[in-house]
Amino acid sequence: MNIILLGAPGAGKGTQASMLADKYHLLHISTGDIFRANIKGGTEIGKLAKSYIDKGQLVPDSVTCDIVKDRLGWDDAKSGYMLDGFPRNIYQAEQLDKFADVDICLNIDVDPSLLMDRICGRRVCSCGESYHISTLNGATTCKKCGKELYRRADDNPETVAARLETYAKQTAPLIDYYKAQGKLVAVDGGKGSPEEVFDRICGRLDKLI
Ligand code: AMP
Numbered sequence: 001m002n003i004i005l006l007g008a009p010g011a012g013k014g015t016q017a018s019m020l021a022d023k024y025h026l027l028h029i030s031t032g033d034i035f036r037a038n039i040k041g042g043t044e045i046g047k048l049a050k051s052y053i054d055k056g057q058l059v060p061d062s063v064t065c066d067i068v069k070d071r072l073g074w075d076d077a078k079s080g081y082m083l084d085g086f087p088r089n090i091y092q093a094e095q096l097d098k099f100a101d102v103d104i105c106l107n108i109d110v111d112p113s114l115l116m117d118r119i120c121g122r123r124v125c126s127c128g129e130s131y132h133i134s135t136l137n138g139a140t141t142c143k144k145c146g147k148e149l150y151r152r153a154d155d156n157p158e159t160v161a162a163r164l165e166t167y168a169k170q171t172a173p174l175i176d177y178y179k180a181q182g183k184l185v186a187v188d189g190g191k192g193s194p195e196e197v198f199d200r201i202c203g204r205l206d207k208l209i
Contacts, residue, residue, distance in 0.1 A: 001026065002100060002104075003080075003083070003102075005017050005082060005108070006105060007107060007108035007109070007189065008110060009167060010118035011108040011110040013084050013108060014130060015130055015194050016108060016194070016201060021082045027081040028082050029072075029077070029084065030085050031067065031083075031085040035050075039053075053153075054153065055159070056159040056166055058088055058089065061089070061091050064088075064092065068083070068086050069095075072099065090170075090173055102183060104183055106187065106205070107185070107186045108197070109187065110188075119155050120156070120160060122151070123151055124149065124152055125144070125148075187200050187204060
């Protein structure tokens with residue numbers, strides 16, 4: 001089963017993707033994580049990606065599509081994956097249709113008014129865990145692994161505003177793209193805890209997987 005995950009920045013894609021990948025035994029592939037690993041490693045792709053990510057813009061399609069096409073060709077992707085953060089525009093979706101079979105497009109729908117606070121209050125851990133500052137009670141380390149939490153470089157108000165605009169203009173049209181293909185599963189990600197959103201999603205996916 002191959003699933004792609006859609007949702008605005010701050011909709012909870014990363015959190016849900018890792019829980020869903022565990023439950024349904026899918027490989028979790030996040031293009032944002034791939035770019036951040038390249039930035040940390042100081043690669044040429046990382047340098048290029050950083051110049052776009054810092055401005056809240058999309059990394060060029062040619063680079064992003066090549067990375068995803070390559071990654072989906074590895075053996076560990078053969079038994080199903082959850083693509084988190086790709087595609088992000090119609091061109092990428094059309095390219096994906098040429099080299100992959102998407103079974104389900106899961107859209108996590110969150111009221112735009114909630115997103116700015118969710119992202120700017122986000123603190124993340126290198127192990128993949130993510131928290132909102134309001135739930136940390138002053139703690140600065142990860143509850144799961146104990147490492148120091150940090151704020152993603154692109155989780156500042158200026159970059160977030162640009163990311164939300166990029167999402168509205170380029171990524172949101174994908175909802176209709178996958179609806180037209182009969183693959184869209186839309187779930188409310190704005191109400192309740194991450195665990196409640198997860199249960200809501202599983203309630204839908206259990207009938208399809
Ligand atoms: P994310 O971790 O999914 O929020 O992605 C962080 C940033 O990486 C985005 O704001 C984009 O600049 C870049 N990025 C991630 N996925 C893509 C993609 N499919 N196409 C272009 N840029 C991407």
